[in-house]
Amino acid sequence: MGSELLTEEEQTNEGDSDNSESPFVVAQYIEDCFPYYLSLGMSYDEYWYGDPTMVVAYRKAEDMRTHRRNWEMWMNGRYTYDAIASMIPSLQLLKPREPLPYTAEPYPLTKQEYEERMEREEKKKQEEIMAKMMAFAKSRSSKKVKEEEKQNG
Numbered sequence: 845m846g847s848e849l850l851t852e853e854e855q856t857n858e859g860d861s862d863n864s865e866s867p868f869v870v871a872q873y874i875e876d877c878f879p880y881y882l883s884l885g886m887s888y889d890e891y892w893y894g895d896p897t898m899v900v901a902y903r904k905a906e907d908m909r910t911h912r913r914n915w916e917m918w919m920n921g922r923y924t925y926d927a928i929a930s931m932i933p934s935l936q937l938l939k940p941r942e943p944l945p946y947t948a949e950p951y952p953l954t955k956q957e958y959e960e961r962m963e964r965e966e967k968k969k970q971e972e973i974m975a976k977m978m979a980f981a982k983s984r985s986s987k988k989v990k991e992e993e994k995q996n997g
Contacts, residue, residue: 919951 881891884902930944952958
């Protein structure tokens, strides 16, 4: 009855609320996203008939794969950089030197790996110090024995 008083624009928007979109726009968006989720490995049946929360899981999994791939490429660059940097001293024209040693083991990726590496390095340093102390003590004792032999001899 009162619809005769509405303008044409008001009549077309009469049933729509401000927050909702047309079902045709939403359907088009869902259709447009379908190839993307296929590229992530989601099957036709999973996308159209499966649990709708699976699209969120597939998207998160893709984000994780992208992050991991980025990390791998960065680490590859770091190893390449260190390999080139270790060779630079030997490439100098005026005063070539021996190349620096390349890293003996992979870089630690977790806190636990880092702590284990630090413990190994500390233990190795302590063993080197102990070996030097033992060598010094041995040389001192052999000098004493030689001096005593000279005095007694």
